[in-house]
Amino acid sequence: MTASVPKPLSDDVSVAFQGVSKCFAASGESGAFTALNNVDLNVGRGSITGIIGRSGAGKSTLIRLVNGLEKPSSGKVLVDGVDVGALDEAGLRNLRRSVGMIFQHFNLLSSRTVFGNVALPLEIAGIDRRAIEARVRPLLDLVGLADKHARYPAELSGGQKQRIGIARALATEPKLLLSDEATSALDPETTQSILELLKRINAELGLTVLLITHEMEVVKAVTSDVAVIDKGEIVERGHTFDVFTHPRHETTRALLSGLPGSKLPDAVARGLKPAPSVGDRAVVRLTFFGATAERPLVSQLIKSVGAEVNIIAGTIDEIGGKPYGSLVVAYAADAETSGRAERFFTENGLVTEVLGYVA
Amino acid sequence: MSPDLPLLIAKATFDTLRMVAIAGLIGSLIGLPIGIFLATSGKGELFPAPNINRLVGLIVNATRSTPFIILVVAIIPFTRLVTGTSIGTKAAIVPLTIATIPFFARLVEAAIRDIDKGLIEAARAMGATPTQIVFKVLLAEARPALTLALTMTIVSLIGYSAMVGAVGGGGLGDLGIRYGYQRFRPDVMLIVVIVLIVLVQLVQSAGDRLARRFDKRSRKN
Structure with missing residues (x-):
């Protein structure tokens, strides 16, 4: 399939990658590094789509293309039909206010309270104090941390920090949530509770979730669709159930073999x-x-x-x-x-x- | 002579504090934006201007590597232009301010560069402008480190202010040189040194306490 001919977008696509490649110009003599090579992928609206791959497979780059933290070297990334690569700085800032993002290391401001952290994206969007108050409270309720609003991140556990991260990402009422290894720094039990929260948000708010991970457990627990990425290329994609039950690519099999019950003694x-x-x-x-x-x-x-x-x-x-x-x-x-x-x-x-x- | 000594010391202490306060205030007000610029204008950073960044860095380094006593003499024409004189407490404030700017700027730069890049990425992902990132993220997060940087700057200034005494700058250093050294009064010298030690201690512990209060990264708060 040729990258230059954009496919017609159906209404149910939230994010579309069309023939996306990304090269990083390497400093020194080592030459350019290709992080992504001709990636085609649709993320269905309302889905929880997982992108799984080993570290260095290009998944971090892929997710950063969606909110323009990285620009594609070629190809297009469309979010609700809008070409992210063609936006200017102001357009990008607008887009980013409608796309939430959560991170592996939470990236909360240590100098702000829980409330202040969730309020930050609203302050950035220029929303007045009273409206911020009215928006933050229900979000803290949603993630179950209303009683911690005056605490500082250093006083919270990893799972609680990620809940704050999620509340913060939802503050501007985005239609799309990007999750960058959001559970990779958490223990298995906490991981499950965060994944449950993501599932609930997906169901209750109708939010599309695009998550990247290196853990099959995460894909298995929450995603409806999955794409397997290896060396910058999507090697397998489909409904999560189908990919799990009929893995075709060797990378998929290798990733699946780590699951408990699949691993041989x-x-x-x-x-x-x-x-x-x-x-x-x-x-x-x-x-x-x-x-x-x-x-x-x-x-x-x-x-x-x-x-x-x-x-x-x-x-x-x-x-x-x-x-x-x-x-x-x-x-x-x-x-x-x-x-x-x-x-x-x-x-x-x-x-x-x-x-x-x-x- | 002896009955006047307390008065002399009080006057010298006041002069030192005045020099340190004014040079510290003006120097850090100018040094702060320069430090922010140095920390954010590299290639691929918030306000990319790598060439100007290098140029400013060069000037900062040049100023910092000039021995203070030489700086004092070298900028006498400028000092005269600003204050109308090249001797006395007022004149001493000029080289003290000039020396403070690059010193504080480098400390500010280090404090800001120390902030986790993930926070900048998170703010960008929220749709923050570079200016919003500076004020809402970088300066807010660096506040404990900036407080310590200011403390260190003031402590250094107290030391520098004693040096301008050598060129007629007034203050404790001047008192120490004229009475303690030139008039062979070790008691005056001792008192001057003790007052300086006390000043530095007070500034340092106040700065430490303030920085601790601003620092929310430990669970104690």
Whole structure:
């Protein structure tokens, strides 16, 4: 697809990346560095879209293009149909007042109270004191920190700081919220509560959320759509459920393998061989979802295969509100057993992946 | 002579305080914007003007590396132009102010550069103008550091003001040189030194206390 021909924008797109590339001119002789290469991506209005990738994959650059903190080297970034790259400084400031952003390290002003921090974007927008008061109070209620309004950020926990960050980002009533690794500095429990808050805001305020993260847990917990970025390119995208259940790209698989229940025990992972020898056992990942998730698959599997089946790892979870399970099993790798197993998998519509063989 | 001594010391202390106060006030009022400029006008910063930034930096360095006593003499024509005289307390205020400006400017620059870049990014993401970022973010966040910078500047000024005594600037330094040194009065010298020590202590502890009050980064507040 050519970057020069803009696709018609349908009404339900909040942010559109069209053939976006970004190069940084490197200082010295090392040459330019390409952070993003011809990225096409639509962020649906009202969605929680996640962009996941390893550090250095280009996701930070990508999210900064949306509010013009970075400018694309080529291609276009459209926010509600407006070309961000074509805006002048005043236009950019206007756009930024309609796009909230939260950060990994919260970026709260230590010199201001909780109230003062949430009030800052309103002061910047030139809103008068009384209106600020009327706007900040309900926001502090929304994030559950009304009683902390006179405290300073240093007196708050990480999770509380991020709640303030969220309240601040919502102060100017944006239609779009950008989340830059917002939970990466938080412990798992706090991460969950912040993600719950984002979900609630998305549902109650109809806010579109674009978040970047390196954690599959985050994508799994809140997003409806996901794009996987690797070395500056989008390698896979789709509804989160589909990407999780049918990962096509190797980067996606690698990122998914870190999830609990997907990860093989070290002893098994170490002994894994690409091809079987006599007497070896096959290690197979079964993915089941929807109706299959509710059937007594394990007992049927053991009956059908008619041999010992070991369960090595497994998880039952929900992605985008749909039940989803992943089970890693091992059984004898001889032709007969394997044949029976494969027949069973096909009959039951299970997605399988042979991970390798162990002695 | 002896009955006059307390009076002499009181007068000299008053002269020193006057020089330090006026030079400190004017010097820091001019030094502050220069420091802000130095901290925000580099390449890719809020008010990018890298060439002027380098030029101002050069002038600041040149002024700072000139020994104060040489500066005092070197700018006598300018001092005469401003105050009509080149000796006395009033005249001493001019070189003291000139020396304060780059000193304070560099401290301001350091205080502002010390602020987390994430805060500037957050403010930009809110749609703040560069001027709003300076006043609502940088100066607000740097207030404890700026207070300490001003304290350090005043302490240095007290030291410099003792030096202008050598060129007839009046104040405690002048008293120490004329009575303590030239008239062999170690008791006067001792008193002068003690008064200077007390002044510095008072300024420093007041500055520390104020900076602590402004600093909301620790949980104690």
